[in-house]
Amino acid sequence: MNTVYFLVQQTMFFSIPLLIVALGGMFSERSGVVNIALEGIMIMGAFSSILFINIVQSSGAALPPQLLLLLAVLIAAAVGVLVSMAHAYASINMKADQVISGTAINMFAPAFAIFAARMIRSVQQIPFSNTFRITKVPVLGDIPVLGPLLFQNTYITTYLGFAVLAVSAVVLYKTRFGLRLRACGEHPQAADSVGVNVYRMRYAGVAISGALAGVGGLVFVVPTSTNFNATVAGYGFLALAVLIFGQWRPSRILFAAFFFGLMKTVASAYSGIPFLANLGVPNDVYKMVPYVATLIVLAFTSKNSMAPRAEGIPYDKGSR
Amino acid sequence: MKKISARWRNLYTKAGFSSFMASLLAILCGLAVGFVVLLVADPANAFWGLLAILTGGLSDMKNLGQVLYAATPIILTGLSVGFANKTGLFNIGASGQFIVGAYVAVLMGVKCTFIPGPLLWLACLLGAMLAGAVWGLVPGFLKAVCNVNEVIACIMMNYIGMYGVNFLIQLTVFDSLKNQSLPVAENANAPKLGMDLIFRSGATASSANAGIFIAVLAGVVIYYLIEKTKFGYELKACGYNRDAARYAGINETRSIVLSMVIAGALSGLGGACLYLAGAGKGIEVLDTLAAEGFNGIPVALLGLNNPIGIIFSGLFVAYLNQGGFNMQVYGFAPQVIDIIISVVIYFAAFSLLLRGFVERRVKRREEKRAADGRPAVSGRGPQEGGGAE
Numbered sequence: 001m002n003t004v005y006f007l008v009q010q011t012m013f014f015s016i017p018l019l020i021v022a023l024g025g026m027f028s029e030r031s032g033v034v035n036i037a038l039e040g041i042m043i044m045g046a047f048s049s050i051l052f053i054n055i056v057q058s059s060g061a062a063l064p065p066q067l068l069l070l071l072a073v074l075i076a077a078a079v080g081v082l083v084s085m086a087h088a089y090a091s092i093n094m095k096a097d098q099v100i101s102g103t104a105i106n107m108f109a110p111a112f113a114i115f116a117a118r119m120i121r122s123v124q125q126i127p128f129s130n131t132f133r134i135t136k137v138p139v140l141g142d143i144p145v146l147g148p149l150l151f152q153n154t155y156i157t158t159y160l161g162f163a164v165l166a167v168s169a170v171v172l173y174k175t176r177f178g179l180r181l182r183a184c185g186e187h188p189q190a191a192d193s194v195g196v197n198v199y200r201m202r203y204a205g206v207a208i209s210g211a212l213a214g215v216g217g218l219v220f221v222v223p224t225s226t227n228f229n230a231t232v233a234g235y236g237f238l239a240l241a242v243l244i245f246g247q248w249r250p251s252r253i254l255f256a257a258f259f260f261g262l263m264k265t266v267a268s269a270y271s272g273i274p275f276l277a278n279l280g281v282p283n284d285v286y287k288m289v290p291y292v293a294t295l296i297v298l299a300f301t302s303k304n305s306m307a308p309r310a311e312g313i314p315y316d317k318g319s320r
Numbered sequence: 321m322k323k324i325s326a327r328w329r330n331l332y333t334k335a336g337f338s339s340f341m342a343s344l345l346a347i348l349c350g351l352a353v354g355f356v357v358l359l360v361a362d363p364a365n366a367f368w369g370l371l372a373i374l375t376g377g378l379s380d381m382k383n384l385g386q387v388l389y390a391a392t393p394i395i396l397t398g399l400s401v402g403f404a405n406k407t408g409l410f411n412i413g414a415s416g417q418f419i420v421g422a423y424v425a426v427l428m429g430v431k432c433t434f435i436p437g438p439l440l441w442l443a444c445l446l447g448a449m450l451a452g453a454v455w456g457l458v459p460g461f462l463k464a465v466c467n468v469n470e471v472i473a474c475i476m477m478n479y480i481g482m483y484g485v486n487f488l489i490q491l492t493v494f495d496s497l498k499n500q501s502l503p504v505a506e507n508a509n510a511p512k513l514g515m516d517l518i519f520r521s522g523a524t525a526s527s528a529n530a531g532i533f534i535a536v537l538a539g540v541v542i543y544y545l546i547e548k549t550k551f552g553y554e555l556k557a558c559g560y561n562r563d564a565a566r567y568a569g570i571n572e573t574r575s576i577v578l579s580m581v582i583a584g585a586l587s588g589l590g591g592a593c594l595y596l597a598g599a600g601k602g603i604e605v606l607d608t609l610a611a612e613g614f615n616g617i618p619v620a621l622l623g624l625n626n627p628i629g630i631i632f633s634g635l636f637v638a639y640l641n642q643g644g645f646n647m648q649v650y651g652f653a654p655q656v657i658d659i660i661i662s663v664v665i666y667f668a669a670f671s672l673l674l675r676g677f678v679e680r681r682v683k684r685r686e687e688k689r690a691a692d693g694r695p696a697v698s699g700r701g702p703q704e705g706g707g708a709e
Contacts, residue, residue, distance in 0.1 A: 100666075103621060107661060108658070110658070111655040111659045112655070114655045115659065238475065245472065285487060288480050291476040294476055295468075298468045298469075299462055299468060302462075303467055
């Protein structure tokens, strides 16, 4: 049973950032803007917020760790929105190819993070001490089975991830804003004809994706490392894959993120699972498993793609 | 005098001219931002830093040779991305195709020593192209037959390729001391063609080799394929409008698969060219994706997906990177170069708008000229290439 608890706890560390970032990408793409810049925005969000944590921690200010983490989340979100505005401006106002400005941001972010870190601290790594882990949530952590599964060895960001999921689903399907956002991604002309400001809706979609991607960067780095080295290990691209795998829908994105996270956990922790450790399969083969499995699942499930119809097409008021 | 001005008019009315001007403008913007970054970091040395970026590739013959060597793989991955783009596919999987190509080239370079002379080199290149082609085939097939989004399939294939190559290197051609692949046989390396004698400074020769000619040749072949053959026309038709292409009797499944296969072969070739250079470089066993594959994306975008443009943009990016290397003398981190390139790409995204602006101005002048009773220049070139595809 301990193995199961361990696996679930580990899976959270892999899945939650994927979930948050993929949900962010969902808002952007459902509004009609392809956001391939998720990786870059994650890096910028992680960079700024980890730098903030580093500064606070080394200044000796006695901030409660959970408060510090939440402040860092806010900073990551703000920086993410800021960076995503560059993408929004290019792809909405300038009607540019949406892949291009995304690629530019993906290239800019790690370069900027390394350059800035080296100029500020003369080394590119930004260390922080991980005081954010919650060994056991009071009361809830004592529930049998569920306690160890969900409320021990966890981070506040895990619950943040689930909160984001719930809010996203409600906003997308149960609010006026969500309906309008989806309309802009499916048929912007129709939305415009009934008085929806397509440009503004798309800006909102990209901004939400920026905020969530920025937070996702922080959420990825905090549990898995003790320093930030200008990379989020390709998680932005994986989140893009999860988004497509999840067919642009919150519930399926949740499934996709956990499918991938579980595979990833099995791949990295197989030596702790007696059955898999005894097979004698080399390490690198296990590491391939999540990607191969995803490809196979996709091959069987992609026949009817649910991609937003107007995705990637700049909206031009004058065109017919 | 009159003749020259007519010729000049002829030139600036061509579509290529306005996109060239737009690219130039984007590059100037990028350099300006780079200079600002340098100024913020260290005002005293900023000017010298910028000078080093601008002149680094030409400061001596060895550096120029290094530019040629570094340009080779990114031209090829750039061609790979640009070619797939013609069919409307975003090949983000150049990294995986690149690394499996590199692996097969190195494997053959170590094991197939029975092949004599430079034939071994050519055999390695072929093997690399084949391996890259297989890695492109998978997303192409999944896209055409199972409707799997090529972006996600390519991302998965990148990781599968990286872990697979790490595994196979350790199994077959592993130098455990250096944690990288074994050095290949001497005749598996690209011939120097005397370039090591030209591109050198003092006693140290650069890594320039015949690979750059392979890259340029590949660019020309791809240009011919896209612009002058029926096959290329079919690919482009699929890229513009898949349904219309099918209605016109074009086999879209075949076009998509072949497009990815050729794109993969180009990336694989790039992998071979990087490691078969006699530069002492082996494939390191690391859990990071090959950067050359991702660098193909900006190169392709800067070259406006035009194969000839990609050759130049690859050289340009390599030139800037060499400058960034030289700039470290002044205490700047070389990442400034990536910042500059990213800004250039960002502004290149506006190229369509800039081009429209230039074209409108030219058109207005022409109309005014026509209204004045003088004949307008009729030599408007075909509207080819461009950032919109």
